[in-house]
Amino acid sequence: MAKYIDPFTDTGFKIVFGLNNVSNEILKYFLNALFEGQPDFEEIVSVRYLNNENVREWIEGKTIVYDVYCETSHGHRFIVEMQKNPQENFLSRAIYYVARSIAYQGYKGRFSDKNDSVAGNENNDNDKKYWNYELIPVVGVFFSNFYIHGLEHKLVTHGRLCDTDNNKPIGNAMRYAFIQLPAFTINDEKECRTDFEKWIFALKNMRTMNTMPFTSHQEIFQRLASVSNLATLSPEQRYQYEYDLKKARDYHAEMSYARKHAREEGLAEGRAEGRAEGRVEGLAEGRAEGRAEGRAEGRAEGRAEGRAEGLYIVAKNMLDAGYTLQQISSMTNLSEKEISKLLKK
Numbered sequence: 001m002a003k004y005i006d007p008f009t010d011t012g013f014k015i016v017f018g019l020n021n022v023s024n025e026i027l028k029y030f031l032n033a034l035f036e037g038q039p040d041f042e043e044i045v046s047v048r049y050l051n052n053e054n055v056r057e058w059i060e061g062k063t064i065v066y067d068v069y070c071e072t073s074h075g076h077r078f079i080v081e082m083q084k085n086p087q088e089n090f091l092s093r094a095i096y097y098v099a100r101s102i103a104y105q106g107y108k109g110r111f112s113d114k115n116d117s118v119a120g121n122e123n124n125d126n127d128k129k130y131w132n133y134e135l136i137p138v139v140g141v142f143f144s145n146f147y148i149h150g151l152e153h154k155l156v157t158h159g160r161l162c163d164t165d166n167n168k169p170i171g172n173a174m175r176y177a178f179i180q181l182p183a184f185t186i187n188d189e190k191e192c193r194t195d196f197e198k199w200i201f202a203l204k205n206m207r208t209m210n211t212m213p214f215t216s217h218q219e220i221f222q223r224l225a226s227v228s229n230l231a232t233l234s235p236e237q238r239y240q241y242e243y244d245l246k247k248a249r250d251y252h253a254e255m256s257y258a259r260k261h262a263r264e265e266g267l268a269e270g271r272a273e274g275r276a277e278g279r280v281e282g283l284a285e286g287r288a289e290g291r292a293e294g295r296a297e298g299r300a301e302g303r304a305e306g307r308a309e310g311l312y313i314v315a316k317n318m319l320d321a322g323y324t325l326q327q328i329s330s331m332t333n334l335s336e337k338e339i340s341k342l343l344k345k
Contacts, residue, residue, distance in 0.1 A: 004207055007228065009245060011237065012228070013143075015227060017068050020048075022227060025220065027068070027070065028047045029220045031078065033194070034177055045073035046073040049068070050069045068081075079139070080141045082143040082144075083145070090149070094140050094176060102174060135173045138175075148178060155200070156178070156180075157178040157180070184204060202224065311332050315328050
């Protein structure tokens with residue numbers, strides 16, 4: 001029986017990364033490991049959660065609910081999203097999410113709207129009558145359990161605006177990190193060399209583990225084990241988590257059924273088409289061979305008939321000239337009986 005939650009279910013992901021006063025430290029350490037060595041990135045000291053609902057811009061507009069939405073100690077906002085099942089336009093969705101978070105800053109100032117307030121706190125700035133485009137940088141972190149169309153097949157892709165001539169960054173208003181989980185192929189915890197590899201190894205395998213790795217020398221993994229332990233979930237969290245698992249199982253069962261029957265139908269259609277094409281090709285080849293053989297036989301018969309008719313003419317002329325049957329037979333290879341028939345014509 002599983003000991004830890006699957007962090008790539010909706011509920012599991014939010015428990016690990018998105019619970020205020022529970023997940024803050026886990027998220028902080030993970031983000032620092034993800035962006036370690038990246039230019040223009042200061043180490044995160046603390047993380048506080050914001051309201052994760054980005055309200056509609058107009059009545060018919062789309063409300064966005066981020067999986068995790070937070071602000072760090074050095075003034076960056078992070079959107080952290082997880083997509084388990086393949087989505088055709090996931091890259092465009094990621095760009096849209098970050099753009100919406102940036103665009104929304106321009107309506108009523110940086111912290112003036114209730115939907116922009118820190119989780120559990122009141123608004124911490126006065127309304128601004130005028131706004132001068134001072135942006136809070138937004139960073140999008142997007143997990144995917146599939147390869148994203150438009151990206152190279154590698155574990156992490158970092159992106160931001162840059163000068164295409166020299167690849168130098170332009171500003172720091174938006175940046176992205178895409179984590180494509182299928183590209184992670186480490187199967188033994190001893191092979192993990194960086195903190196980020198340790199995080200991905202633990203996250204990918206914890207739902208089948210009995211013991212959380214790396215806890216002996218990194219306390220943050222002890223916290224991850226505590227937060228993600230199924231035994232520590234509240235009844236509401238456990239119910240929602242079980243519901244997510246059921247949805248995931250139903251989805252995979254439906255996809256498996258669809259793939260199986262699509263393959264079977266494809267094979268049946270292929271066989272039928274193959275038989276039909278074979279019959280047509282066989283008939284065509286038969287006709288072609290028949291015509292070829294008929295032409296060859298006709299030519300042979302025609303040549304034989306032509307030679308025979310020529311010999312008969314020669315033999316007739318020789319008879320008329322007074323040659324004996326024996327002389328004519330020796331010169332034409334016709335039997336004397338055949339030559340005698342000529343005398344009757």
